[in-house]
Amino acid sequence: xxxxxxxxxxxxxxxxxxxxxxxxxxxxxxxxxxxxxxxxxxxxxxxxxxxxxxxxxxxxxxxxxxxxxxxxxxxxxxxxxxxxxxxxxxxxxxxxxxxxxxxxxxxxxxxxxxxxxxxxxxxxxxxxxxxxxxxxxxxxxxxxxxxxxxxxxxxxxxxxxxxxxxxxxxxxxxxxxxxxxxxxxxxxxxxxxxxx
Amino acid sequence: xxxxxxxxxxxxxxxxxxxxxxxxxxxxxxxxxxxxxxxxxxxxxxxxxxxxxxxxxxxxxxxxxxxxxxxxxxxxxxxxxxxxxxxxxxxxxxxxxxxxxxxxxxxxxxxxxxxxxxxxxxxxxxxxxxxxxxxxxxxxxxxxxxxxxxxxxxxxxxxxxxxxxxxxxxxxxxxxxxxxxxxxxxxxxxxxxxxxxxxxxxxxxxxxxxxxxxxxxxxxxxxxxxxxxxxxxxxxxxxxxxxxxxxxxxxxxxxxxxxxxxxxxxxxxxxxxxxxxxxxxxx
Numbered sequence: 001x002x003x004x005x006x007x008x009x010x011x012x013x014x015x016x017x018x019x020x021x022x023x024x025x026x027x028x029x030x031x032x033x034x035x036x037x038x039x040x041x042x043x044x045x046x047x048x049x050x051x052x053x054x055x056x057x058x059x060x061x062x063x064x065x066x067x068x069x070x071x072x073x074x075x076x077x078x079x080x081x082x083x084x085x086x087x088x089x090x091x092x093x094x095x096x097x098x099x100x101x102x103x104x105x106x107x108x109x110x111x112x113x114x115x116x117x118x119x120x121x122x123x124x125x126x127x128x129x130x131x132x133x134x135x136x137x138x139x140x141x142x143x144x145x146x147x148x149x150x151x152x153x154x155x156x157x158x159x160x161x162x163x164x165x166x167x168x169x170x171x172x173x174x175x176x177x178x179x180x181x182x183x184x185x186x187x188x189x190x191x192x193x194x195x196x
Numbered sequence: 197x198x199x200x201x202x203x204x205x206x207x208x209x210x211x212x213x214x215x216x217x218x219x220x221x222x223x224x225x226x227x228x229x230x231x232x233x234x235x236x237x238x239x240x241x242x243x244x245x246x247x248x249x250x251x252x253x254x255x256x257x258x259x260x261x262x263x264x265x266x267x268x269x270x271x272x273x274x275x276x277x278x279x280x281x282x283x284x285x286x287x288x289x290x291x292x293x294x295x296x297x298x299x300x301x302x303x304x305x306x307x308x309x310x311x312x313x314x315x316x317x318x319x320x321x322x323x324x325x326x327x328x329x330x331x332x333x334x335x336x337x338x339x340x341x342x343x344x345x346x347x348x349x350x351x352x353x354x355x356x357x358x359x360x361x362x363x364x365x366x367x368x369x370x371x372x373x374x375x376x377x378x379x380x381x382x383x384x385x386x387x388x389x390x391x392x393x394x395x396x397x398x399x400x401x402x403x404x405x406x407x408x409x410x411x412x413x414x415x416x417x418x419x420x421x422x423x424x425x426x427x428x429x430x431x432x433x434x435x436x437x438x439x440x441x442x443x444x445x446x447x448x449x450x451x452x453x454x455x456x457x458x459x460x461x462x463x464x465x466x467x468x469x470x471x472x473x474x475x476x477x478x479x
Contacts (some may be wrong), residue, residue: 050375068375076372080390088384090376132378 001028001061004049004065004137009058011044018044019055024186028062028137028167031159033182035172040188042171043073045088047141049169066167069094071143073171075126077114083121084110094134101128105154127155130136136166143170144177156180164173208406256438260446264438278446280422281342282454285411288346288405295347296354303355305361325349326411330419346407346412347396353406356361357399361392396436397462404458408451424450 012021018041026032034042047053049060050068069090077086083106087097094100101110104124105128114122123146130138140159145150159181162168172178178185239258244322244360246257266275303310320328334343369387415425424447431439 052371052374067377071376072371073366074368076368078369078386078390081386088371089382090378155200 001167002065003027004060004066007059008062009045009048009055009060011041011048011053011055011092011169019048020081022058022188025185026167026169027184028066029165029167030183031163031170031176031181032184032186033170033172034186034188035175035178036188037190040190042188043141045188046070046141046169046171048139050137050139051128060086063137065107067135068137068139069130069133071127071130071141072141073141073145075122077122077125077129079114081170082111082113083117083125086114086125087132092132092134093167094132097128100131101125103158104128110193120148120151123147124151124155131158137164138166138168140168140170142172144172145173150176201443202234219412231242233372237334241373247281253437256441259442260438264442268442277422277424277427279448280420281283281411281424282450284340284342284407284415284423285346288343288411289350289407291343292347292350292403292407293354296399296472297358299351299355299359300394303364304359310359317355320348320352323398325413327412333418334415341418342411342423343416346411349406350403353399353403354396357395358392361395362388377459393466397466401455401459402460405455408454412447 006024006026009019009022009053010017011070022041024032027059034045036042044053048055048071055082078089081089084097087101098107098110101107101124104127106121106124108123109117114125117125123143125147127140127143130140132193143159144155147155159168159170163181163183170178172180235437241253246255246260249255252260252301299309299313303313328348329341329345332341365387372381373383373387393462412425412428415423416429417425419429424443428440428443428447430436431443
């Protein structure tokens with residue numbers, strides 16, 4: 001499978017330059033961790049890769065044949081749906097909601113709605129939704145946010161399995177997470193010193 | 197340590213010595229016996245005033261009105277007039293609601309449609325009902341006038357509510373739907389409908405009251421052969437004060453009944469179509 005190659009990506013919002021001539025290669029399959037300080041353009045980068053934002057300049061190759069799946073920084077759950085319905089709302093090509101939620105330790109919370117779940121449980125439902133959907137390109141924007149150490153440890157093996165089959169991008173501030181999961185590391189710094 | 201006790205009289209308080217004094221009294225909604233007593237009070241006032249005036253032309257007593265109503269409800273004429281008004285106002289309301297929802301969707305998704313309809317909606321909202329009725333009488337037969345007037349009352353309210361509901365749909369969920377390639381139906385069902393639902397219920401229940409009052413006003417002006425508004429006008433022209441009060445009472449009672457019925461149907465309909473009732477396949 002061909003890697004995802006970004007060449008000379010630039011993006012500004014008004015006068016604020018967020019990305020300037022950014023280039024990187026993300027192996028496929030494999031997990032690339034993107035690290036950088038706040039405001040460095042990490043989220044803008046993944047929004048470009050998910051086609052939620054159009055870059056001002058630059059090219060991306062290897063993305064057209066991929067079906068993306070995502071865990072956003074926010075959980076973005078449907079308040080009217082149960083945990084199981086939320087997990088399966090996007091599709092179940094990657095496995096049933098019950099399977100993934102059980103693996104996330106939420107087997108006994110399938111019928112609960114988001115307002116009855118703790119922040120950590122909601123996060124796991126959001127992760128389960130991305131895994132249920134399947135796809136061959138998984139974007140994880142701080143997926144462990146709000147999870148305790150034990151829960152993190154139980155989810156790490158799942159991501160290790162997934163990265164063997166598809167391209168995975170992990171945005172994290174935690175070097176330990178990056179070290180535990182990443183095959184490649186990309187550091188991104190705020191403009192004017194965007195590095196590769 | 198803060199300790200809050202909840203008691204049945206809606207008062208929360210702290211035990212002495214807790215260091216915090218916290219007391220909240222919430223206003224109770226008058227219910228049952230209180231409502232009955234206040235209605236009785238105003239009926240007595242009405243009865244006393246009527247007896248003092250001693251003129252059936254100026255003010256009839258509540259007893260006379262109820263006696264006249266009792267006579268009327270056993271006549272076919274009464275029910276034909278009531279159902280004719282209900283049909284006209286119902287038709288105008290449903291037509292206005294349907295077109296308003298459609299227009300709201302168009303305005304939300306196509307800014308050009310929003311710009312096109314905006315002045316029209318502003319003019320309809322700003323024009324007094326009486327002006328609308330008199331203008332409409334030039335073009336529309338008296339029988340259909342109330343349908344048109346009700347349509348004009350409901351249409352802008354529904355258009356704006358639906359438009360607002362769609363525009364206020366959760367942007368983050370819409371992005372999620374884009375990435376996960378939701379079908380249009382799934383987007384409507386899981387994102388737009390939950391966003392529109394509360395505003396739609398409010399708009400539909402509010403506009404029925406407007407529609408009813410404007411529809412009756414339309415009948416009073418247009419004076420079709422049948423209709424509650426026409427009977428109200430006749431009562432006024434022929435100085436039949438008991439009938440005037442009686443038909444007014446009928447209008448009030450029907451207005452209350454229709455509003456309650458519409459609200460009940462909307463709540464029931466909303467509960468049954470709420471997305472959380474959707475099964476796995478539907479989600």
